Amino acid sequence: MELIKLRGRTYYISSATNVGVYRYRNGLCTLIDTGLDNTTGRKITQVLENNNLKVKYIVNTHAHPDHFGANNFIKEKYPGALIVASCKERIFMENSILEGIVFYGASPMHGLSTRILKAHDTAVDINVTEGVIELENKKFEIIPLEGHSIGQIGVTTEDNVIFCGDAFFSEDKMEKYPFPFLFDVGAHLNTLKFLLDTNYECYMISHCDVSLENPKSLIQKNIDNVHQNLEIVLDFLAQPLTREDLTELIIKKYDIPMNISQYFITISSVGAFLTYLLEKQSINMDIIDGKMYFYA
Numbered sequence: 001m002e003l004i005k006l007r008g009r010t011y012y013i014s015s016a017t018n019v020g021v022y023r024y025r026n027g028l029c030t031l032i033d034t035g036l037d038n039t040t041g042r043k044i045t046q047v048l049e050n051n052n053l054k055v056k057y058i059v060n061t062h063a064h065p066d067h068f069g070a071n072n073f074i075k076e077k078y079p080g081a082l083i084v085a086s087c088k089e090r091i092f093m094e095n096s097i098l099e100g101i102v103f104y105g106a107s108p109m110h111g112l113s114t115r116i117l118k119a120h121d122t123a124v125d126i127n128v129t130e131g132v133i134e135l136e137n138k139k140f141e142i143i144p145l146e147g148h149s150i151g152q153i154g155v156t157t158e159d160n161v162i163f164c165g166d167a168f169f170s171e172d173k174m175e176k177y178p179f180p181f182l183f184d185v186g187a188h189l190n191t192l193k194f195l196l197d198t199n200y201e202c203y204m205i206s207h208c209d210v211s212l213e214n215p216k217s218l219i220q221k222n223i224d225n226v227h228q229n230l231e232i233v234l235d236f237l238a239q240p241l242t243r244e245d246l247t248e249l250i251i252k253k254y255d256i257p258m259n260i261s262q263y264f265i266t267i268s269s270v271g272a273f274l275t276y277l278l279e280k281q282s283i284n285m286d287i288i289d290g291k292m293y294f295y296a
Ligand SMILES: [Zn+2]
Pocket: 062, 064, 148, 149, 166
């Protein structure tokens, strides 16, 4: 891991989840996201130490554990650091069991409590929603990028670099995960269309080795991917199916490797597609003999 310059005072640490770094002249820095766990936290702090940097702020794009799981480790190392997140994501970061509850709908069954789905609770110090905030006398613009999660935010630095979290994915990731994890399909499409109309100098997404200067074709591919999946779901629903039936067909179609977490991630995203199609009145729903069926 190393500190890689993007533009001006904006850098990133390339990692499984990229960590944005904004360097101030006084040796302090603001991080954007931290990574999955203490092991990642240790590596990040090593890179920061090698560059004589101390953390003053951590801005989290969203409350998925691979984005804030190393917060506590970093905060212990730099006790004065303040954590910034959106109001909607804050609830999940401060009550991390909610992640499992959302997937399961009740007290999460064993297997949903793995570290991927449940990070440690992390207190948030500053709420943000939208607009400009000043951190250590530098302006950061907070851009709502909802859809992948309930209240995801993008963070723009004064160098015109935007950190987009998981608002869109690289071609590699789309190939590996062709059925994306989404919380709200409509909000996700709106976010992608919004990003298509922006002109930042540099775009950083969380799971990609490189920064992007012109991501428009990639954003369009992400939009196309959602539309393809909507078509696939609609085709399957030519016959009435339960949400579990539909999940089974999606898992088999894409040969998604299975474990308990992956099952709930998939059925959860299937739910997002169903909600979207119901809202568009492209499908109907009926409860018959104790089963809920969806059909086109
Ligand atoms: Zn995510």
